[in-house]
Structures are given as structure tokens and as C-alpha cells.
Amino acid sequence: MAPHAHPTDPSDMPLGPRQRALLAVLRAANAELSGQELHERLRQSSQRHGLATVYRNLRLLQRSGLVRCRKLPNGESVYAPLERDDHHLTCVSCGHSEPLPICPVASGGLALTKVLLQGFKPLFHTFEIHGLCRSCQQSEPLAHG
């Protein structure tokens, strides 16, 4: 893992100040943040970033292996630092999503051989259980849209 080992390795790309700012906000937050939330927090902290820039740099950080991303049922993407290894329980009815303190990779039962990956370079993984939350089980399940 020497610096500049491969010229095409994005993880060697030095970060610009906006990217560092973005990453700092994500690391300071105690939960995943959406692009819009990130934009808002940066505005408040006197670091003005355009929305386009926020999304651009979020993509770069993701490809560089510094940020992870997941899509909520409502279509929003939420971001977190790569080193945070959290997974989720998500309701297919109301869309509510809450942390699930378990990780199928960390618990070691998973053999990710090179054969399976076939040249693919893994950066992070998502594990999510979808189902019905307690309150959606109780309420009329399929009524009134």
C-alpha cells in the first residue's frame, strides 16, 4: 500500500479542500447524511458549496474508497465514512430505516474468494433486512395508499 503505487489507483489521489470539508462533516455526523443535508450543513458552517459540487465530490470520494453510500426507499442517497460499518433494518411499508448492529462480513462466516470477485475491487458492502416494522404490522396493512 505504498503511496502512488499505481497511477490509476484513485485512493492515491490527494483530496482538495472541498473534499476534505465534505469528509469532515460526514465524520463529525453521527448518522448517514443525504446530499441535501450535507449541502445545508456546509452552508451553515460558512463553507459554501454549490449542490452540484457536493454531489460531484461525493462521487469522487466514493470512488476513492473514502465514502460509502446507500439508497433509501424514497430514492434519497445517504452517505457515511467508509470506516463506519453499519447496516440497517428497513420497513417496506413506511420506509423507516434503523441501524442493525450486525455485520455478515465482520462476523466472518463469509468467504469472498478471488474467484468470486473476478478482478472486481471491493470497497464496501451493504447488508439490509427489509420487512415490516412494528407499527406497520399493527396498522391496516394495505389500506389507504
Add this chain to the structure above:
Amino acid sequence: MAPHAHPTDPSDMPLGPRQRALLAVLRAANAELSGQELHERLRQSSQRHGLATVYRNLRLLQRSGLVRCRKLPNGESVYAPLERDDHHLTCVSCGHSEPLPICPVASGGLALTKVLLQGFKPLFHTFEIHGLCRSCQQSEPLAHG
């Protein structure tokens, strides 16, 4: 699991003909289908469904525990029958997604206790490894948008 055991259990709801048609197309397909693709296939098979109906019934089937759903990086949702337990390798750069023949739940290393679920009723799970596909590792990683 007697019929109508619980009036609030969506899995007891009988399917309408449109929902059965939808499920049949999904089961006949050998891959996940998007709402738009489903709509197109139904049009061709003389089963005309409006787009709104396709999405409505897809939501119902999902809540009933018959259909699973996952979001691609481009924002599309793709659907498959619940009984198909496939997972994926997805590139954070180009968005390409391919099957990953491994399942962290089926391989048994995961203890999903009632304590963890806290009243949540699981229907299905998604497991996805995100990273860089072979061709995105080779190409200029961060250049030209």
C-alpha cells in the same frame, strides 16, 4: 398459518388478477425487472396495465412478502420474486451490477436474534458489495466527469 388468522397480516390477502399477472412475469424472467420493463412486458403479452397500477401492485406484492426490491445506482428499482435469493457486485463508478453467488444469511454465520429484530418482521434481505469493476480500475479513474 391458517387463512385469515390475523386480519392485519398482509400475507393473507388474496391476490387480484393483475397482481398474479405481475408475479407471473417476474417469476418467468431470469433477472430482476424494473417497473418500466414490467410495464412493457405486460403490454406485449396483451395484459395492458397502466404504469400507476404496475407500481401500486408492486408495492402491495412487496408488503405481502412475495416480491423483493433493490435500488440500482441510477435510481431505478428492480424487482424479483422473494424466493430468489440473489445478491450483487456493483461498481460505484459505472453503476454496472452483476450477480454474486453468495449469501451471508444462507451460509449460516449470522445470528438474527429476536432481540436484534425488536418486533420487526423480516421479509427479505439484500447484500451487495460495492467497488470498482475491472474496466473502471483500468480507465482513468476520476477524469472527465
Add this chain to the structure above:
DNA sequence: CGTATGCTGAGAATGGTTCTCGTTTTAGCA
């Protein structure tokens, strides 16, 4: 029949994300 209830679908609305493109900043150089 007559009414209540739910399902349907064409088209409009929604909203997060991406694109466009002129402007600003940075980098490289003499």
C-alpha cells in the same frame, strides 16, 4: 336496480440528482 367501495390509468406533479456552460480558481512557466 341502487348505492358503496375499491381498482384503474392518463396525465400532471414531485423531487433528488445530474447536466450545461459561463465564470472563477489553480497550476505551470518564463
Add this chain to the structure above:
DNA sequence: TGCTAAAACGAGAACCATTCTCAGCATACG
């Protein structure tokens, strides 16, 4: 310190899958 090329920026427009609206239609039931 000026000058130029390349890269980054951001306001606003565009995109597009999905959801919403609402009038019309089907079904159930007395």
C-alpha cells in the same frame, strides 16, 4: 510577477423514475 491552459465551481435547467390526482369503471351486496 504577469500570462495562459486546465481544472473546479455553481446557478439554474433538464432529467426521469416514481407517485399523485381524480374521474370513470367494476364488483359486491342488500
